[in-house]
Amino acid sequence: MVNIYLVRHGKTMFNTIGRAQGWSDTPLTKEGERGIIELGLGFKAKALTFDLAFSSDSGRTIQTMGLILKHSENEGIPYRFDPRIREWCFGSFDGGYDGELFDGVLPRVFVENGEEQSFEAIANAIYEVDTAGWAETWETLSGRILNGFSDMAKEAQEKGAKNMIIVSHGMTIATLIKLLQPDKPRPHGLDNGSVTHLTYENDHFSVFKVGDMSYREIGKKIMSEKHDDH
Template sequence: MVNIYLVRHGKTMFNTIGRAQGWSDTPLTAAGELGIIELGLGFKEKGIKFDRAYSSDSGRTIQTMGFILSNSDNEGIPYKFDKRIREWCFGSFDGGYDGELFDGVLPRIFAENGMINGSFPEDEQIANAIYAVDTAGWAETWEQLSGRILEGFSDIAEESVAAGAKNIVIVSHGMTIGSFVKLVRPELPRPHGLDNGSVTHLTYENGQFTVGEIGDMSYRALGSEKLKEK
């Protein structure tokens, strides 16, 4: 069995000013770096030793992983990038303000197509609506998006099993993590608003993912306390 610590990257410049990041990228802010230092120290305090590390190929996840490994005494372990666990691609809306897309364009598309029923739209509806209005032709259909997310995480888990890993850390993105949890556990509510530096716990055994605590902030809280003691 593989224990998976799935982390949302640290807070970035675009996160701070409310822009849709997607496949575009900005670095962690000073506050974002501090939050991930706390996370690494929390892992260290719990004595968690990782056998392998994985992240998307986005700069913000790579930067986050560096802070995690150096502050948790896990430097030097095998580490790979995988573009399949990138954030959703927002196409021509990448880098635009969140409100412009999520409070403006998408609700209008849903209303025009009779898709508003009082509940939060499903990922499939959101992805296909973004695909429909993307003028650049970069956005993904839900079939493409869900396929690469599930394939990416599944291949990472299988590779870790083959390597005999017991504990792995993965750094990915808020919407991608939420989609992945819903894909492997469709009966659960879809996680929204995962905090930067939060940890979602999973295990993988016999080809199946089990989802534990989602969006756990206890490691960051523990690391914050250790910093105050210095």
Template sequence: MVNIYLVRHGKTMFNTIGRAQGWSDTPLTAAGEQGIIELGLGFKEKGIKFDRAYSSDSGRTIQTMGFILANSDNEGIPYTYDKRIREWCFGSFDGGYDGELFDGVLPRIFTETGNHHTDEFPPDEVIANAIFEVDTAGWAEPWEKLSGRIMDGFTDIAKESEAKGAKNIVIVSHGMTIGTFVKLAHPELPRPHGLDNGSVTHLSFEDGKFTIGKVGDMSYREIGSEKLAKK
């Protein structure tokens, strides 16, 4: 069985000012770096040794992984980038304000297409296809492509780790991508929303199946924060 520690990257400039990051990228802020240092120290304090590391190929996840490995005494382990576990692409809305996209454009599209949703969070499929329809750059992915690459990416990572005999692996990905993956892996579970930067979602993989544990766990960061406060 492979134990998976799935981390949302540290807080970035765009996260801080409420912009949709997607495939665009900004670096971690000083506070974002601090949060991931706390996470790494929390892993170290709990004695967690990783056999392999994976992240998307976005700068913010690579930067996050560097802080995790350095502060948890896990440097030097095999580390692979996988572009399939990138964030959703918002196309021409990448870099735009979250409110403009999620509170302005998308509700209008739902109304125009007859997809009326009173829920605070419509299904991912509806959101993805709406973004695809209004993206003037032609970069956004329809739901079938988006969901396929996310599920394939995480599944292949888990299978590779299992084949290599890994017991514990760490993956750094993105908020919406992690939420989508959890829902795809276990459709009966609620779709996670609002995952904190530096949070950990626990999973295991065995016999081709994912099991979801605690989602959005902040305990490692809390342990690391306490550790720093004592210095």
């Protein structure tokens, strides 16, 4: 059985000012870096060693992974990037303010179509209103996400890995969980640096904790104690 520790990247500049990041990219802020250092220290305190590491090919996930591996003392393990676990592409709305997209354009589309805001409806609505022609249909988006994570888990299983770490994005992680648990409400508000714990055995995913912040809390306590010592 493979334990999968699926992490949302650290807080970025666009996260801080409420912009839809998508396939555009901004670096972690100082606060974002600190949160991921906390996470790494939390993993270290729990003596978690990873056999494999994957992230999307976005700068913010690569930066996050570097901090995690360093501060959890897991540097040097096999690590690859995979574009299939990127964030959703918001097309011509990439980099725009969240409010313009999620509170403006999309609600108008939903009112016109009379659809509830499922992930499928959101993805197809973005595709419909994207003037750049970059956004993905739900079929394309959900397919790449599920295939990407499945291939990573299969590889880990074949290599006999016990623990693997993956760094991805908020809506991508939430989409994966919804695809694995279609009868449950979709996850909301996955915090930066949160950990979603999955297992993979006999080609099957099981979901345990979604958006767990306990590792960060452990690391935060360690950092504050170090600060107090000085």
